[in-house]
Amino acid sequence: MLQNMPLDSQTPPVWNTLIMECMKAKRYKLACRLFTDMKRRGLKPTVRTYDTLLYGLSQIKDWENHMKLLENAHSLYGYLIKHYELVKKLDSKSSELDVNPLASYINILADTKEYTKIFDVYYALDKDGPLVPNNLIYTAILRALATRKAAPDQSAESVAAQNASEARLLWTQMMARPGAASDFPADSHTVAAALRCLAYGRLADHRLGMDIAQNVLGLSKPEGTPLKPKVPLHPQSLDAILALCNNMGVYRTCIHFARQVMDKPRKFHQKSFVDRGHINHVLKAYASLAVSGDTTVSPAAFETLQWMLDEDIKSGDEKTSKIRPNIRTFHLVLTACQHCKDWLRATRVFEIMTGYHAEDFLKSSKSPRRDRRSPGHSHFPDATTMASMARTALATGDTANIRQCLRIVDHLQFSRILASDGLRGPEDPSNTSMALLQKHAVHGTELVTAVLDMLQVTTKADDGMPEAAGSQRWRHLGSEARELLQSPVATRLRSTY
Structure with missing residues (x-):
């Protein structure tokens, strides 16, 4: 097409448009060939030409498969610097003296981990005039x-x-930099x-x-x-x-x-941009306060969790909600409850997380109910969750709380808890491999030791409960816990926050 065009219509803007369309189509090599052909025909590339080329190349992410194009990017930078020098000699205030293309080149250097070159580009810029670093340059670096x-x-x-x-x-x-005080x-x-x-x-x-x-x-x-x-x-x-x-x-x-x-304050139906990640930072702060000795923060941590649930409902975004609690959210609230010895709110967190009714575990004869929910609204407890629950019950020193927690663990079963990552249920096929089960068993050591500690407490508190220490139900749970504790993969649970 270019060969059939009249010479007077072959201008840099025309070539720039062709190069841009090649970049949009990810025809990176063709775009670079057009640049070379443009110069061979005696046309001088403009700053827009370099901007188009470097921005297009900056969209490449798998540079290990495009090493020749990386060489082209470095060459383009060299040509651009020469272009600046030539233009400055002719007109020091020309619109061609635009540093924006360099931001794209810096992005390329960042993607290819050439950090020293990034600062070489930065320090090669002028101290004043149109070629000083601008906002795009600083943001890229x-x-x-x-x-x-x-x-x-x-x-x-x-x-x-x-x-x-x-x-x-x-x-x-x-x-x-010049002008920063006013703008x-x-x-x-x-x-x-x-x-x-x-x-x-x-x-x-x-x-x-x-x-x-x-x-x-x-x-x-x-x-x-x-x-x-x-x-x-x-x-x-x-x-x-x-x-x-x-x-x-x-x-x-x-x-x-x-x-x-x-x-x-927000307008009616206006959504907050606060998301799950922000709230997890807040809950981490509450958990850290609790760990450091402030035993009054669990109500505020629980209220923050409730705020998330309210905002999730308001969002009306069933599939891609950014505010809905995740497994880390529940871990952090439970950590606060554990160090505040707040069993009441720990059981409420358990209910919100799983859909089970915690009150159904107060008696051994009651069959526990579990609410049916839409996908993504329930999490099967993992070892970290249940370890926090167990340590919270132990911290209260109340045998009723301890027995309630033991019944929860007994109902959920060690094998299912250790097979859960809190994201998928234990029945998920991806959770059934022996390697994954061993991985979760490693992280479940604290849960296992906590269960043994709870069983020891119930042994000393002989109050005639059906699940006394000698009962078959508790003997089986204790035997299973000791077997897991003696396994070669057992190790201490790592902190998750």
């Missing part, structure tokens, strides 16, 4: 840092600290990426993160006065802030920040 993982010869902690330190430096430089230089994407890095850094990084939360996003600490936000608060930013608070150990601030968003 901060996102690259936020997703950088440790190499096999590195520790995750050292890489996280490095990412946070470099993010803090970038933020400082961004705030000092805030970051948007919600930049802020979220920076906070994701700072949340996992050291004290200086944490302090900057808290400063951003208050002075940029307008969140106030307890008893503080909220400021007018410079950047709107988005879900990604809130998630990073809540993680930051928990990492700093300022759990009440985490809860306070979240409540400011949860309690914000």
Whole structure:
């Protein structure tokens, strides 16, 4: 088609359009050939040409299968820098001096883990003029840092600290760039990426993160006065802030920040952008407070779970609800209940999670009921859930609670609990392999020891109950527990929060 076109109609915009259509169709090699052919015909690529090519190539994710295209990307960067130099000599204020294509190149370098080159690109930019780093450049670099993982010869902690330190430096430089005082230089994407890095850094990084939360996003600490936000608060930013608070150990601030968003007035039928991930951060804060000795937080943790359920109903989104509790949600609430010795709310959490009626386990003769629910609204208990339940019952010292918990374990059965991951039921075919059963048995050691402890308590409390220690039912449960405890795969349950 190009060969038959009149020469005067073969202009850079025409070629740019062809290249763009090739990129949309993922014809990356053809797009690069068009670029080469364009230059052979004596046409000079524009900044739009480079922007189209680099953005198109940045959509590639499996770079190990496109190494030649990666070489092309590096070559395009070199050509683009030469283009900038030539244009600057002719017109230092030309619209061709646009740094946006470099953001796409930085994304390519991030995907290919060439982090040193990212900073080479950054520091090669001008200190003033049209070729200074802009918001897109800073966002691309901060996102690259936020997703950088440790190499096999590195520790995750050292890489996280490095990412946070470099993010803090970038933020400082961004705030000092020309015009930053009058026109805030970051948007919600930049802020979220920076906070994701700072949340996992050291004290200086944490302090900057808290400063951003208050002075940029307008969140106030307890008893503080909220400021007018410079950047709107988005879900990604809130998630990073809540993680930051928990990492700093300022759990009440985490809860306070979240409540400011949860309690914000909304229009009728307006949905909150608070999702399951945000609430799990809040519940982690409550659980951490309980572990550290605050025995009053379980009611608030349970109320937060109830808030999620109410919001799930309001959302009307049966299949893809982002606020519906998951297995981690229940684990965290139960952890708070365990350390607050709150058996009443622990049983309520069990009911919400499973659909069983906990009161039916108060007597041995009653057949337990289980409500029928839509898929995704019930979770069969896993070992972590039942271990928390058992430790909560033990913490109360009430034999009625302990027997109720034993009846729950007996009804659910060790084998089914250990075969459940809290996501699929124990009858799911993917949960029946011996390797998976052994994996869950490893994580069930704490449950097994807790059951033995509960049986020991009931032995000492001989109150004439049908399930006295010598009964066949409890002997079988104790025998099964001891057998699991002596298995070669047994080990202590790992913390899940």
